[in-house]
Amino acid sequence: MQATPFAEQLGLALNPSGAVRVDEHGRTSLPGVYAAGDLAHVPALATPVPSIAQAVAAGSMVGGCVVANLVDGG
Numbered sequence: 001m002q003a004t005p006f007a008e009q010l011g012l013a014l015n016p017s018g019a020v021r022v023d024e025h026g027r028t029s030l031p032g033v034y035a036a037g038d039l040a041h042v043p044a045l046a047t048p049v050p051s052i053a054q055a056v057a058a059g060s061m062v063g064g065c066v067v068a069n070l071v072d073g074g
Contacts, residue, residue, distance in 0.1 A: 002039065017047045026062030036062040 002018060013021040013029035020028055020040035028035050037055035041048040049055075 007035075007039075015041060015043055017041070019048045025065040026058065027065070034062050034066055 036058040
């Protein structure tokens, strides 16, 4: 469960774990909003993985997806 209510305030879809639901590219249910790290996980995982190394990797991957989306104009 997240310590702050901003995901709910934005109306983002949440997983049963309380984490933000994302797809494989870190996209949330709100277009233009991305999430990564222990804040979010894909529905196939029961919980987010609280690992610094995995959070850094997820953030890097999502950052690349954001850039690709901006370059594509979308």
